[in-house]
Amino acid sequence: MTSFVPLTTVFPGLVWLMAALALLQGLRRAALWRVGAAAPVAWLDGLAKLPKRYLVDVHHVVARDAYASRMHAVVAGGLLAASILTALAILPPLAGFRPYWFVVALAFGVTAIGSLLVGARRYPAKQKRLSAGRFQILPFLLVAYAVGGTITALLLALRIDGLFAPLALALAAAGGLGLAFEVRHGPMRHAAAGALHLVAHPRPGRFEGRPDTALQPLDLDAPRLGSEMPADFTWNRLLSYDACVSCGRCETACPAFAAGQPLNPKKLVQDLVAGLSPAEPAYAGAPYPGGRAAQGERGALARLIGPDARIHPDTLWSCTTCRACVEECPMMIEHVDAVVSLRRHQTLERGALPEKAVGPVTELRQSGDPGGRPLSARTDFAAGIELPVMSERGGAEILLWLGEGAYDLRYGRSLRALIRLLREAQVDFAVLGAEERDTGDLARRLGDEATFQDLARENIATLAQYRFARIVTADPHALHALRNEYPALGGRFTVIHHTAFLLELIRAGKLNPGRLPDLSVTYHDPCYLARYNGETEAPRAVLDAIGVTRSEMTRSGKRAMCCGGGGGAPVSDIPGERRIPDLRMAQAAETGAGIVAVACPSCTAMLEGVTGRQAEIRDIAELLLQAVEAGR
Amino acid sequence: MKIAVLLSAGRHPVSGAAVLPRMEAQAIRLAAGLGEAIGLHAGPDAAAVREALGLGLARIEHVAIPEGGDPVPALIARLAALAPDLVLAGRRGQGGAESGIVPYALADALDLLLIPDVIAVTSGDGAGTLTLDQSLGRGALRRVSLRGPVLATVHPDAPPPLAYAYGRARRGSIDGLGSAPTLTAGPDMAVEERPYRRRPKLVKGAPTGGSAAERLKAATGESGSAAKGRLLVEPDPEEAAREILAYLRQIGVLAASSGASSDASTPTP
Amino acid sequence: MTRLRRDPRAERTAIQVAGAARPRYDRTARRSSSGSGRPRRDPRAERAGQRVVGEARPRFDLSQVIRVEGPVIADTQPRATTAPAPPKILIVEDPAFLVAVVPDAPGGRLSAHDRQVLGAARALAGREGAVALLTLGACEGPGPAGADRWIRLDDGTEAYDPAGRAARIAAALNGLKPRHILFPESLDGGDLARRVAVRMGEPLFTNAEVVAANGLVRPAKGRRVEQRIAPGLLTTVAPDAVADYAGPPREARPVAVETEAASPAKLRILAAARVPADPATVPLALAEFVASAGNGITDLDTFRTLVAALRATPGASRVLCDAGLMPRHTQVGASGTVLAATCYFALGISGAPQHLQGVAGCEHVVAVNTDLHAAMIERAGLAIVQDAQIVMPALLRLLAQETGETP
Known part of the structure; x- marks a missing residue:
């Protein structure tokens, strides 16, 4: 019976050894994060909130894939429980307590079941969005550790001696040490880095239930603008990229990837990870569409972007900044921030904007409009309808921000509908007219922070001259800039989207729409309204108020697919195999709705531009006006 | 190769904001591929050309002259001292009189060869030689090989300007060279200014001597060769082809085939 | 006094219209009696010449220009010449400047x-x-x-x-x-x-x-x-x-003008050669004549042959570029290239608004399209409602025939 004493020590000792190895591997990796720039992190607050962030916020995302959620709960929970319980068995009272070992065996058993679930996603055939490489070994390591652990624990519980014990222990050791080793470069890195990332997340507001989506202003006096190499990112961003578990949910959600443009958010994050260290194993997931194979230099000081570097500039400019990848990421990684940071360096330091975007950004800088059109022509769409102008009125209850869409012939119709509704409801409103400049959204997404800040300051100064309670705009891009991004530059305004404002008017009884039950409508959520501002309900409530038959697309609300019109993607115009709006209209066609309701000038323009579409594109304001006229 | 790019204080054609004229921005791009380039500006305020730093120039020399003064003597003096191999300028200014005379005055005073309307510059085969592509409009070129030094003016068909990079503008420097003695030459012509009035463009093919009504008729296509909206519904393909070729020849985009001289009666404008 | 004295009273009597109750004068007649050498413009006469006959209210056809005005300088010939004579050449004998x-x-x-x-x-x-x-x-x-x-x-x-x-x-x-x-x-x-x-x-x-x-x-x-x-x-x-x-x-x-001998030029220009624009490669924005294919074209080889035969620059609608059938740089329209061509030849293009924005600056448009109500047909100076697929070979045949006639 003497051989049991060593086993009860050796088995927990194995777990302690695993922990030590994992710590060592983790520290080796963590040393690399130190090259990153400093970042303010509320450590204590983050640590205190870690369980909630993990169990609520992360779980909320993970649970969208029920299988993955169950699998992860079983395998991660089991692994953690079994390992901790075993580690605690180093204490003699527990080690000698047989029922305790039954509990341990149970925990390992659960892990084993979870490991089989993990394996089932990869064998016989791997799911398309998952990465291969080291991830393909993961189920074996898990099974070895779990099965080895189960048997060892059972042997200890049943006090059975024999040759079996060393074999089982060896199996558990192989699996367990393998897992611990993988903390540096392999799949298990996501667990360590992920937990730390939740503590030191660069956007803690995300976990407080508010959309923390505003780009942080760039200090234009900083020695280097934007990110050129891994060392230019802050350390907690480097850490966040290490949290990537290569699950590929982002790649499934990415509109540019779906359109065959050379962007895959997973590969982008993995390139940021790999760029940090030459020792990183080869990427084994789906490549950037277009099949580019350039490797480039690696290292904290190696250039990331370039035709010969790891990331081709076209990859960077394909992004529509729609945040679909961020919304889907179970590890809470901020892909769009990375893209914008890299773009900022390209634009501000190197002047390396895509050729087609140079014109619009130059015009934005020189004339305050990306099309170089006279600012006074912004109100031309309203020829024939009375449009009160702030400079003549000095103030109004509502300031109507027209945005760039006002120059567009098609979108002018939507704005005219909105203005007629405001008149109908006797709203006291006025526009800035020729004093309104572009919000600078386009410049900012394309990395030209200097132009954005100039435009923002000019707009803030203009707005400061007038009295108004709220700003209403039909352009979610303008809304996001005014509401979320101008405060950092000193402009605090209450900004409300026209759909929310129209709903208010309906609820207050100022608009009495009739019902249009004959219309079948599906609503396309603008990214900058739904994902950036979390507003998905007001437009739907307006549609319900006018009694249309409303159906939902497969991807809707905060998980809707982008129209392809954001982030300067239309002006960069990176070639792909398909067009994003075509894909989106195909999704809309699946609902069979005759009308696609929109609430954004970019979406209107992009979806209207789809050739051979069956459905009509109508702004919510246009539909509501029709209902109001029908109700008279 | 030593290159000087002449910079002027321009105005945006729509917004009227102070900008670097587009053709000078294009000149900077042409210079960027060739060698060390500096900017040269003579004017009251160097801030007007700071933008050029962000477009790729590392250094700008600024000669201060009073408002409204003639920049030519100051530029002549500085260019004579610099002795660049290549001087680039926009073919016209932007926002002033837009007469485009300054490069000619400089070339004449400095005895430089002047090649106008250049869209590309490359180093030639021999030492000190350059090859310049001069725009003749509509994509046609004249390729000129020459021995420098040369002053070239840039045509709008040259490659578009590089993007402005804030960081580059921050790094570049503007060196003030003090103020130059200059003639207080006001405008050399007594011009009277008033707001621009857009005038109707001549309509091609309209009878020029006729009355207003005749011209209107021609412009709106009620009669004559400029008839608009000729419509053939479901014609025989051969007939359609004949109609198309005749139309293309009539407007002069397709060379008349000498074989089909029978329909040479169609006038060519 | 060498100059004749005018007698206004007599002049007036001479032009009085006979038979009218109120005195009326025919001022057009005055011209012939004019003694001075220099003809004068008579707006009244010009106006009268424009009057439409047979209307109760006076109506004037302004398109009628009656050039009563004579030749301006040194008109030595009598004015009343027979009408269809060969165009008279105006001569300025001794210009002031x-x-x-x-x-x-x-x-x-x-x-x-x-x-x-x-x-x-x-x-x-x-x-x-x-x-x-x-x-x-x-x-x-x-x-x-x-x-x-x-x-x-x-x-x-x-x-x-x-x-x-x-x-x-x-x-x-x-x-x-x-x-x-x-x-x-x-x-x-x-x-x-x-x-x-x-x-x-x-x-x-x-x-x-x-x-x-x-x-x-x-x-x-x-x-x-x-x-x-x-x-x-x-x-x-x-x-x-x-x-x-x-x-x-x-x-x-x-x-002939006497000029001083030109000073010997310093030969710094070593060579100069014209490089004519090649319609096949000229940038679309500069092209003079663009032939463009749209959704109605399926046979792009024939299209390319036709473009070459017409010496036009190839263009395409967005649909064809998206489908990869034509290169991206050939795309015409607001998101592609905005043209400044003299003529735009649209084959099988219906004319989406964005596309029409790209051809707004074209002076002439020729459109071939099956849809009578297509916007491009409306825009065109010559519109042919026919399948572009069968018009293209016909054009090629006709062009080949013409070149065949001219060896």
């Missing part, structure tokens, strides 16, 4: 712009002046275009030597001593004008949009203001701003 025009005259033919400059020169010359055309080498039809005098300098060498050319022209102009000198504000003409201005040390008024004896007007400061000035020595005339000379042909009397 000269207005010189230096045209581009590419290939020895006056360009449309050159003719406009001659029209402008005529406006400056008025009755007393004469228009002098100054060309290097031959020039077709200077008289009908409005030149009273023609100074033809030797062609010189073929080599590209703009400075040498400017020197010779400046020397000739110095010999000619015109009151005004006009150039077209074209690539070559504008260059020449500035060189001549610097050589002569005279100010140059560039890009005049209005040319009249009482003033020249040009846009300035990005077309926000216009500048007016009394006509000076040197002026360039903007394209399509001034009408051609439309009167009867003029004499274009050859004149």
Whole structure:
């Protein structure tokens, strides 16, 4: 019976050894994060909130894939429980307590079941969005550790001696040490880095239930603008990229990837990870569409972007900044921030904007409009309808921000509908007219922070001259800039989207729409309204108020697919195999709705531009006006 | 190769904001591929050309002259001292009189060869030689090989300007060279200014001597060769082809085939 | 007193219309009795000539121009000539001053712009002046275009030597001593004008949009203001701003001008060669003639053959570019290239708004489309409602036939 004493020590000792190895591997990796720039992190607050962030916020995302959620709960929970319980068995009272070992065996058993679930996603055939490489070994390591652990624990519980014990222990050791080793470069890195990332997340507001989506202003006096190499990112961003578990949910959600443009958010994050260290194993997931194979230099000081570097500039400019990848990421990684940071360096330091975007950004800088059109022509769409102008009125209850869409012939119709509704409801409103400049959204997404800040300051100064309670705009891009991004530059305004404002008017009884039950409508959520501002309900409530038959697309609300019109993607115009709006209209066609309701000038323009579409594109304001006229 | 790019204080054609004229921005791009380039500006305020730093120039020399003064003597003096191999300028200014005379005055005073309307510059085969592509409009070129030094003016068909990079503008420097003695030459012509009035463009093919009504008729296509909206519904393909070729020849985009001289009666404008 | 005394009373009696109760006068008749040599314009008579007969209310057909005005200068011939006689050539025998025009005259033919400059020169010359055309080498039809005098300098060498050319022209102009000198504000003409201005040390008024004896007007400061000035020595005339000379042909009397021998030019230009635009490769934005394929075209090989045969630049609608059937840089439209072509030939393109934005600047549009209600058919100067797929081979056959006839 003497051989049991060593086993009860050796088995927990194995777990302690695993922990030590994992710590060592983790520290080796963590040393690399130190090259990153400093970042303010509320450590204590983050640590205190870690369980909630993990169990609520992360779980909320993970649970969208029920299988993955169950699998992860079983395998991660089991692994953690079994390992901790075993580690605690180093204490003699527990080690000698047989029922305790039954509990341990149970925990390992659960892990084993979870490991089989993990394996089932990869064998016989791997799911398309998952990465291969080291991830393909993961189920074996898990099974070895779990099965080895189960048997060892059972042997200890049943006090059975024999040759079996060393074999089982060896199996558990192989699996367990393998897992611990993988903390540096392999799949298990996501667990360590992920937990730390939740503590030191660069956007803690995300976990407080508010959309923390505003780009942080760039200090234009900083020695280097934007990110050129891994060392230019802050350390907690480097850490966040290490949290990537290569699950590929982002790649499934990415509109540019779906359109065959050379962007895959997973590969982008993995390139940021790999760029940090030459020792990183080869990427084994789906490549950037277009099949580019350039490797480039690696290292904290190696250039990331370039035709010969790891990331081709076209990859960077394909992004529509729609945040679909961020919304889907179970590890809470901020892909769009990375893209914008890299773009900022390209634009501000190197002047390396895509050729087609140079014109619009130059015009934005020189004339305050990306099309170089006279600012006074912004109100031309309203020829024939009375449009009160702030400079003549000095103030109004509502300031109507027209945005760039006002120059567009098609979108002018939507704005005219909105203005007629405001008149109908006797709203006291006025526009800035020729004093309104572009919000600078386009410049900012394309990395030209200097132009954005100039435009923002000019707009803030203009707005400061007038009295108004709220700003209403039909352009979610303008809304996001005014509401979320101008405060950092000193402009605090209450900004409300026209759909929310129209709903208010309906609820207050100022608009009495009739019902249009004959219309079948599906609503396309603008990214900058739904994902950036979390507003998905007001437009739907307006549609319900006018009694249309409303159906939902497969991807809707905060998980809707982008129209392809954001982030300067239309002006960069990176070639792909398909067009994003075509894909989106195909999704809309699946609902069979005759009308696609929109609430954004970019979406209107992009979806209207789809050739051979069956459905009509109508702004919510246009539909509501029709209902109001029908109700008279 | 030593290159000087002449910079002027321009105005945006729509917004009227102070900008670097587009053709000078294009000149900077042409210079960027060739060698060390500096900017040269003579004017009251160097801030007007700071933008050029962000477009790729590392250094700008600024000669201060009073408002409204003639920049030519100051530029002549500085260019004579610099002795660049290549001087680039926009073919016209932007926002002033837009007469485009300054490069000619400089070339004449400095005895430089002047090649106008250049869209590309490359180093030639021999030492000190350059090859310049001069725009003749509509994509046609004249390729000129020459021995420098040369002053070239840039045509709008040259490659578009590089993007402005804030960081580059921050790094570049503007060196003030003090103020130059200059003639207080006001405008050399007594011009009277008033707001621009857009005038109707001549309509091609309209009878020029006729009355207003005749011209209107021609412009709106009620009669004559400029008839608009000729419509053939479901014609025989051969007939359609004949109609198309005749139309293309009539407007002069397709060379008349000498074989089909029978329909040479169609006038060519 | 050598001059006859006028007797207004007698004149009036002579033109009184007989038979009317109230005294009425036929003022058109006065012309013949006019004793002075100089004809006068009679607006009243012109007006009467425009009157539409048989209407109760007086109505006037303004398109009728009755040129009562006689030849302006030294009209030695009796006015009442038989109508269809060969066009009479106007001669200015002894002009008070000269207005010189230096045209581009590419290939020895006056360009449309050159003719406009001659029209402008005529406006400056008025009755007393004469228009002098100054060309290097031959020039077709200077008289009908409005030149009273023609100074033809030797062609010189073929080599590209703009400075040498400017020197010779400046020397000739110095010999000619015109009151005004006009150039077209074209690539070559504008260059020449500035060189001549610097050589002569005279100010140059560039890009005049209005040319009249009482003033020249040009846009300035990005077309926000216009500048007016009394006509000076040197002026360039903007394209399509001034009408051609439309009167009867003029004499274009050859004149010789003594010029100093041109100073030997320093040969710094080593070589110059024209590279004509290749329609197949010229950037779409610069192309003169664009043939474009849309959704209605399935056989792109035939399309490409046709484009080459027409010597057009290939374009395409967005759908074809998205599908990868045509290269992206050929895309026409708001998100592709905005054209400045003289002619746009749209094959199988219905004309989405974004596409039409790209062809807004095209002077002529030819459209072939099966849909009668397509926007492109509406836009076209020549619209053919037919399947472009069968029109293309027909065009190719016709072109081949034509070239077959000319060996």
